[in-house]
Amino acid sequence: MEGSSDRECDTTLNKANAIVQGIMKKIKPTIDGKRRRDTVLRYVRHKVQSIDKSLLVSAYGSWPLRTFLPKSDVDIVVIGNIGLQDIKHVFEEDSEFRNVITHGSGTDAEILRFFVGRMQVDLCVNHDDGLASNLFMEMVNRIFMRNNLFKESILLVKAWSSIEAKILAPGLLTSYSIQVMVMHVLLNLPGKNVTPFEVFKRFLETYSRFDWDKLAMGRRGVIKLYEVNDLQTAYTGHPEFDLLTPCLEYCASETNSGKPPVCKKDGFVKADMNIIDPINRFKNLAYKVTRPRLKKGDYKVNKPDNMRSNEKTRASNDMPGG
Template identity: 30%
Template sequence: MGSQEGWAQPNGFCPNGLLPNEAASVTRVLDQERWSIAEERIAELIGCIKPNQPSEERRNAVACYVQQLIARCFSCQVFTFGSVPLKTYLPDGDIDLTAFCKNQNLKDSWANEVRTILESEEKSEDAEFRVKEVQYIQAEVKIIKCLVENIVVDISFNQLGGLCTLCFLEEIDVILKVDRLINQNHLFKRSIILIKAWCYYESRILGAHHGLISTYALETLVLYIFHVFNSSFSGPLEVLYRFLEFFSKFDWENFCISLCGPVPICSLPETTGSAVPLLLGPND
């Protein structure tokens, strides 16, 4: 089925953390002709679900509207983070906002103030956008969740980690674009969109609020897949294929994934901190 030239295994690199005798199957050479045809079909699919100008304008308008509402409650700055500014959101993806304020006394009262003004907008007939289903979720990270024009909006307070993640991934994307391996029209972002779509719509394993894989954890694993197969991708479909094969053959009982590679779980400190993001197993 055609030549396999250019599909070499990744420079002798063999990822540890895999189940016994699984490394060879994960790094095997694939057929170029067959995958080229499949990648063309996948490009059409990604073209249908990736962010476009109307969806970006709609989400930006909703984000600005909510930012203005929050600013009425108290003096603060409100930023978007996550998949919207990174432009890797799905059609059903939410908008993540976090409000920053120097007044730490607001830590306990901000949620009630924001919920009150959102509920006021929900009842108003003159509101600029339709607001529905306002909820206060008192998890480890407290969140106000609502629907604005049928888009889920999550609002948090002083969550610096989300902005750090955004800056980090944008910087990584720049690095990947200039690398000769990833010079295929935002291959990293297109791969994330495809993999997120499979995890969300097909396998139902994406969603940190439901105890499933977080988007950041997924992106961490995708980055590691790029690191392992640093010269052999034909397109997002192969990235998905490598992702699924690696995910199914990784020893999640004894290892986790960090940006530095597989890490034995037994070697982790009690708290890992935020410097090295980790992807634990599906049940962790």
């Protein structure tokens, strides 16, 4: 009976992996999607450098990381001696750009949001944290390798987060915070032959029971909430992170990440969810998330109903006399 149960489990897992592979084919970045984004970047770069050719214009976020969904926007940063309003003025004069607005203030970096055709663009100035986080995530991907398991897992979780769970949205979780959450799942997932579906399943299991009232996701793993401002505790944990130490130090030194924001004198700002940015211990990646805005007061990541029902069935079968 036990062998039969194992075979059924393997069959179910194989079916689930096959379904996920079908989903991945639909949501993976395509050549056309990359080409359209390349065109947008070249166009924006041309407009910005018409002001000053020495300005660096670069993409960051899910696009260069190749973890963007079909409808994802394009994140662009301009590095150089220029202000956001100077760039906004140039764009507003061009009828090709629609609805040029300034978005974000206070603890957020101000961004310029507009459309090139049907592609949304978010542009910021001298905010190089995004470039540093991209470098860091590429290093994480190299550690896990396994045929881009890390990036494919991010894509799967993002697809679920934006389409079904609705937690990947303004005022909730960002793409980068989800990347960090997936990274922590992979660091604690044993075995070499792991699939994106298994990472997704563990993601749901981990965060559906995570006690955000008492715990936080530290730089290297789970820590007590009262320890978030403890440098030693926040920066210790999984041994595989030692491979990333040089990269983390480089990212912090090359950006503004290692410094606390001027308006945050008490260091890390606690919220209903607390996820420490691996390259900036003062930054809470989930500081915008509030309980009412995330699942009507239940701010845990919830499992799909069919997964919960399957687990109940499995539990009843494991009970004596079941």
